[in-house]
Amino acid sequence: MADTAEGGAMRRGRNETEEERADRMWQELIQEVRVAQMGVQILFGFLLTVVFTAKYENLSGTDQTIYLVTVVLGACATGALIGPVSLHRLVSGRRVKPQAVQLASRLTLLGLVLLLATTTSSLLLILRVATHDGFVPYLVAGVVAWYLLCWFVLPLWTRHRYTSR
Secondary structure, rough: OOEEHHHOOOEEEOOOHHHHHHHHHHHHHHHHHHHHHHHHHEEEEEEHHHOOOHHHHHOOOHHHHHHHHHHHHHHHHHHHHHHHHHHHHHHOOOOOOOOOOHHEEEEHHHHHHHHHHHHHHHHHHHHHHHHHHOHHHHHHHHHHHEEEEEEEEEOOHHHHHOOOO
């Protein structure tokens, strides 16, 4: 929608107050977080069970280190992606929704970066154990490049390409 602003210049966007915008952005953010939360919680749950399997004892020291790093990254990703829910609950009714949306958005982005790291290290561990082949780092690098393209490059390109100046 385009409106005429003061001075006759055209402006784009919604005609909403700061509070209405914060409410809309919060709803959009919480929907995005739900998707990411589900994925990270399932991944983290599976990671927690690995240490209790017989196979864990047979892992090399390097693979056990990769596993421990992966679990810690998964815990951090879970914390960052659940953080917006706690933030909302603790500041609800305090008239700080625009600031809460901004902070929750940053926590979500951090959670996505941590989820990327968790998924990468999980893939590295699984492929190292499954194949013991030298191509594993290249395969993992290819998957990471794909994640970066899908999760960050395309959205940032879209934002740059289609955001009016």
